[in-house]
Amino acid sequence: AMIGTANTSTVGEERKVIKSSGYRIQVYAGNNTRQAKNEAYSVSSRIKVQFPDLPVYTSFNPPRWLCRAGDFRSIEEADAVMRQLRATGDFKEVSIIKEQINIAL
Numbered sequence: 001a002m003i004g005t006a007n008t009s010t011v012g013e014e015r016k017v018i019k020s021s022g023y024r025i026q027v028y029a030g031n032n033t034r035q036a037k038n039e040a041y042s043v044s045s046r047i048k049v050q051f052p053d054l055p056v057y058t059s060f061n062p063p064r065w066l067c068r069a070g071d072f073r074s075i076e077e078a079d080a081v082m083r084q085l086r087a088t089g090d091f092k093e094v095s096i097i098k099e100q101i102n103i104a105l
Contacts (some may be wrong), residue, residue, distance in 0.1 A: 015104050022101035023078040024057070027091050028067035032060070040065040046090060054081065055102070071101035 028043040030036025037060070044058045044067050051069070058067045069085070072078035078096045085091045 017102040017104050019100045020073070020103050021098070022103075023070070023072040023075055024068040024097050024099055024101060025070050025072075025078055025082045025085060026066065026068050026093075026095050026097045027085065028065070028093065030065040032063045032065065036065040040067045043067045043091065047085070050088060050090070051081075051084070068097060068099075071103060073101070073103070 027047060028040050030039055040058050044056045047054060047056050047067075047069055054069050055071055056067065056069045058065070060066075070078060070081055072081070075096060082094050082096060085094050
């Protein structure tokens with residue numbers, strides 16, 4: 001994802017989004033290997049299957065591959081979804097990260 005560009009950007013079906021500070025759930029953090037990349041994308045597709053409405057962001061944030069989910073304005077919302085992810089038993093290392101999120105207009 002591009003960092004520090006204009007404030008609004010369009011995604012997919014031309015939805016306008018604004019960047020805001022908020023929270024995401026980190027579901028995977030690897031290193032910079034191809035295996036970590038594959039793992040990050042594999043985690044991402046498992047989330048999409050189980051939580052189709054949850055936005056998922058997979059990125060290379062040197063030095064590691066990350067998979068993060070959601071765009072939450074409050075830590076409470078993030079926490080509620082994090083518990084659901086954890087409850088599946090499929091996603092072990094989930095934690096909440098404060099970062100720029102996309103808010104659909």
